Amino acid sequence: xxxxxxxxxxxxxxxxxxxxxxxxxxxxxxxxxxxxxxxxxxxxxxxxxxxxxxxxxxxxxxxxxxxxxxxxxxxxxxxxxxxxxxxxxxxxxxxxxxxxxxxxxxxxxxxxxxxxxxxxxxxxxxxxxxxxxxxxxxxxxxxxxxxxxxxxxxxxxxxxxxxxxxxxxxxxxxxxxxxxxxxxxxxxxxxxxxxxxxxxxxxxxxxxxxxxxxxxxxxxxxxxxxxxxxxxxxxxxxxxxxxxxxxxxxxxx
Amino acid sequence: xxxxxxxxxxxxxxxxxxxxxxxxxxxxxxxxxxxxxxxxxxxxxxxxxxxxxxxxxxxxxxxxxxxxxxxxxxxxxxxxxxxxxxxxxxxxxxxxxxxxxxxxxxxxxxxxxxxxxxxxxxxxxxxxxxxxxxxxxxxxxxxxxxxxxxxxxxxxxxxxxxxxxxxxxxxxxxxxxxxxxxxxxxxxxxxxxxxxxxxxxxxxxxxxxxxxxxxxxxxxxxxxxxxxxxxxxxxxxxxxxxxxxxxxxxxx
Numbered sequence: 001x002x003x004x005x006x007x008x009x010x011x012x013x014x015x016x017x018x019x020x021x022x023x024x025x026x027x028x029x030x031x032x033x034x035x036x037x038x039x040x041x042x043x044x045x046x047x048x049x050x051x052x053x054x055x056x057x058x059x060x061x062x063x064x065x066x067x068x069x070x071x072x073x074x075x076x077x078x079x080x081x082x083x084x085x086x087x088x089x090x091x092x093x094x095x096x097x098x099x100x101x102x103x104x105x106x107x108x109x110x111x112x113x114x115x116x117x118x119x120x121x122x123x124x125x126x127x128x129x130x131x132x133x134x135x136x137x138x139x140x141x142x143x144x145x146x147x148x149x150x151x152x153x154x155x156x157x158x159x160x161x162x163x164x165x166x167x168x169x170x171x172x173x174x175x176x177x178x179x180x181x182x183x184x185x186x187x188x189x190x191x192x193x194x195x196x197x198x199x200x201x202x203x204x205x206x207x208x209x210x211x212x213x214x215x216x217x218x219x220x221x222x223x224x225x226x227x228x229x230x231x232x233x234x235x236x237x238x239x240x241x242x243x244x245x246x247x248x249x250x251x252x253x
Numbered sequence: 254x255x256x257x258x259x260x261x262x263x264x265x266x267x268x269x270x271x272x273x274x275x276x277x278x279x280x281x282x283x284x285x286x287x288x289x290x291x292x293x294x295x296x297x298x299x300x301x302x303x304x305x306x307x308x309x310x311x312x313x314x315x316x317x318x319x320x321x322x323x324x325x326x327x328x329x330x331x332x333x334x335x336x337x338x339x340x341x342x343x344x345x346x347x348x349x350x351x352x353x354x355x356x357x358x359x360x361x362x363x364x365x366x367x368x369x370x371x372x373x374x375x376x377x378x379x380x381x382x383x384x385x386x387x388x389x390x391x392x393x394x395x396x397x398x399x400x401x402x403x404x405x406x407x408x409x410x411x412x413x414x415x416x417x418x419x420x421x422x423x424x425x426x427x428x429x430x431x432x433x434x435x436x437x438x439x440x441x442x443x444x445x446x447x448x449x450x451x452x453x454x455x456x457x458x459x460x461x462x463x464x465x466x467x468x469x470x471x472x473x474x475x476x477x478x479x480x481x482x483x484x485x486x487x488x489x490x491x492x493x494x495x496x497x498x499x500x501x502x503x504x505x
Contacts (some may be wrong), residue, residue, distance in 0.1 A: 010342035055283055092256050093263045098477065104441035107356050108455075108477060111415050111462040111470055113445065116284060193446060194357035199462070206357065214450070215362035221361050229353050236352045 022048060037218040045223040055227055061204040063231070065193045069128025069186070076129065077136025077227075078178060082170075084137075085144045086108075102138060106131045107188070110196040119200040124193045131192045135185040136178060141178030144170060183240045191231045288426040294472040301351065308476060310453040314370050318377020319434060326382040327427070330389025334419070346388075351383045356437075356444050363449045373445035373453075377438040388430025392423025428492040435484050443477055479490040 006039075019039050023132060025031040031159050049055040084091035117123035147170060155169050197206025198213075205228045212220025268288045275282035284346050298304035331339040333347075359376050366372035404418045446455025461469025 007338075007341045010338075011345040014342055014346060093259055096260050096264060097267075102480070105356075108440050108458075109474070110442045110444075111458055112474065115462055115467060115470060116379055116464065168270055187354060191354040191356045193356055195359075195447075197442070197446060198357065198360065209357070211361050213364065218361070218363070218364050225358060225361060228357060232354055233349060233352060 019159070033173065034168040034216075035218055037222055041061055041219045042222045042226065045219050049223065049227075057205055058204050058208055059227065059231065061121075062190075062197070062206070062228070065124035065197075065204065066128055066189050067194070068121075068123045070132050070182075070189050072125070073129040073132025073189075074136050074182060077133045077181070078140060078174065080133075081137050081140035081174075082166075084141050085170075085201045087183035087231070091141070098134075101130075101134045105188075107195045111194070111198050114135070119202060123200070124196045124204070127192045127196050128189045131188050132182075132185045135188065136181045139184070140174055140177045144174060147173045161193055179240075179244050180204060181245050186236050186240055187232060190228065190235075194228055197250060258491060260281050273498065283465075284350070284467055290468045291471045291475060294468050295476060297493050298472070304476065306458055307452055307454050308480065310370070311439065311446065311455065311477070314373040314445070314453065315377055315435075317370070317373065317443060319375045319438040321380050322378035322438070323431070323434065325378070326385030328387045329382075330393070331375025331415070333386075334393030335415075347386055347390075349439040351387065355380050355383070356441060359441075359445050359448045361447065366447045370449070374444045376445045378440035380437045380441045381434040384430045384434040385427070388426045389423055392426030393419055395422070395426065397460050405435070406445050425492065428488065432488045432492070435488065437482050439477060439481050439484075446460045 006010055022031075022036070024040050026033040026036055034158035084094070106127070109130065110123075113123040113127040115125050151169055152165065160168065170171040193204070194206035194209070197204040198210045201210070205224055209221050209228075212222075212224060214217070264452045271285065272287050274285055277285070291357060295304065298307075329339075329343065329347075333343055356376070358379065359372075362375045362379075363372045366375050400418055400422070401414070404414055409417060440454065443455035443458070444452040445458045450456045454473050458470050458473035458477075461467070461473060
């Protein structure tokens with residue numbers, strides 16, 4: 001009983017030990033708190049931002065950017081994946097482009113986005129959309145190609161045309177892949193938005209971090225990153241993970 | 254062969270559209286630049302020798318980060334694969350760490366390690382670490398228990414078991430995660446350079462951004478993507494050669 005409790009608590013113990021080591025390092029003079037800050041200072045700042053509501057507009061800004069880019073990217077990715085699937089010729093032509101899109105992590109395109117679409121919402125939405133689009137396209141296109149031939153043939157024998165096949169076979173199969181792509185892309189979507197904000201923004205979690213960097217305030221950087229991490233983890237584990245489980249448990253394909 | 258030809262035509266068409274887009278009045282040449290200008294700038298950098306210097310800076314950061322991250326990731330992956338206690342204590346943390354927006358942590362690492370190469374190496378290592386960790390860990394989890402049991406019966410244990418049974422089976426996973434990790438190591442180096450550096454490809458790109466010089470942004474980006482693309486193709490070859498012993502079954 002005690003052992004099981006200890007095993008369950010051990011990740012928390014590891015985190016606690018790391019925090020203690022950090023705190024001790026700054027107190028014993030091993031690390032300079034001006035650069036490393038202190039856990040207590042960061043926690044105080046997090047609490048202060050929450051209490052005063054300072055964080056709220058920044059949170060909503062980043063969430064709006066990610067939300068808009070995420071939805072548009074997923075829809076565009078689905079559309080192009082179906083296009084590629086039904087017109088294999090087009091897919092073959094576009095293959096080098098897809099490889100190019102996939103070659104490097106898309107977050108490095110942030111300076112582009114900022115130059116082309118400005119430092120407001122537009123550049124972040126565009127970058128997030130591109131990131132999510134690529135992941136959805138690749139995952140769904142691979143998925144569609146793997147739909148069981150037997151099921152497709154059976155549906156055909158029973159008289160299903162292309163429309164009926166899409167509605168009753170491909171879309172349900174695609175849903176599984178789309179949801180798993182959504183799970184993969186959420187982290188990258190937030191990364192893209194925040195990196196883009198770091199390079200030019202007027203608001204948002206990345207802006208806080210950038211402001212902390214230029215003012216040499218490590219506690220700002222850390223508190224900003226703390227909020228960013230909490231948001232990502234909440235969306236990932238509280239919303240998308242259950243969705244993925246629900247979306248795939250009926251899976252027969 | 255026919256497909257290759259058609260693809261070439263598509264690429265040439267796109268380049269032509271890019272080149273002549275400003276003539277139609279749909280786009281401002283200031284923002285879209287042109288393939289001719291970008292090519293000329295890359296050529297000029299190469300001729301001046303600046304390209305090699307900046308590319309080497311970025312590549313050095315990326316590979317140092319890759320090496321450190323891969324060694325640490327493989328170490329912890331092995332630990333979690335072999336020991337139940339380590340797995341219980343560390344796996345939840347790794348899962349959480351894996352979903353953090355790690356590239357966004359660049360400013361923090363720059364605050365800690367300064368504007369030099371070490372902050373980019375640290376960023377690249379922190380990104381690579383999780384890829385390799387999960388590559389090694391899943392590889393060991395996926396290794397056939399039958400083979401492990403057989404090897405045990407024949408007296409295999411400890412390092413020999415690891416070397417002859419676990420590692421060959423985890424190889425594909427490790428290569429697959431390495432392929433992902435290479436791209437991310439370069440991205441980490443480049444993004445680190447965006448946020449504070451005085452050399453490297455990311456510095457070139459962000460300098461172009463500050464000067465509002467689209468041509469330079471395109472040129473720097475093209476070089477980064479070319480390097481990552483070549484490495485990706487190379488590692489795919491390695492993965493194919495390395496998986497021959499398996500036959501066709503189990504290829505990724």
